[in-house]
Amino acid sequence: MPERSPETFVIDYRAAEQLLGARDPRGAVKLLDPLVSAHPENTAARLLRARAFFAAAQLRPAELEFQIVLEREPDNAFAHFALARTLERANRSTEAQRHFRLAAALDPRPDYLAAARFDAN
Numbered sequence: 001m002p003e004r005s006p007e008t009f010v011i012d013y014r015a016a017e018q019l020l021g022a023r024d025p026r027g028a029v030k031l032l033d034p035l036v037s038a039h040p041e042n043t044a045a046r047l048l049r050a051r052a053f054f055a056a057a058q059l060r061p062a063e064l065e066f067q068i069v070l071e072r073e074p075d076n077a078f079a080h081f082a083l084a085r086t087l088e089r090a091n092r093s094t095e096a097q098r099h100f101r102l103a104a105a106l107d108p109r110p111d112y113l114a115a116a117r118f119d120a121n
Helices: 006-021 025-038 043-055 059-072 077-089 093-106 110-116
Strands: none
Touching (some): 006 025, 006 043, 025 043, 043 059, 077 110
């Protein structure tokens, strides 16, 4: 396989966004895998791949990708919220609650606040 150019990776990233929007998360993952392999430090690509894994119900890979994003960007409210949704979907509600609350504390959006349930125990 010939070496890929930075432009090719940008095209693949944009195409993966389109595939995810068109509800083809597995297609998005296929486009993002080489990009993440070549540029493991690319947090945006990892976040998009995590979203694609989640949409494809691949919860463990989604969880791992969201965790990598949060190691690099601990103040990323969306990544906390998405990790919480992933954990919730995996029936790990206690772990999820922590991330819902972190997301809401970082960004008090109505959906984050509702999920955080600060008025509950």
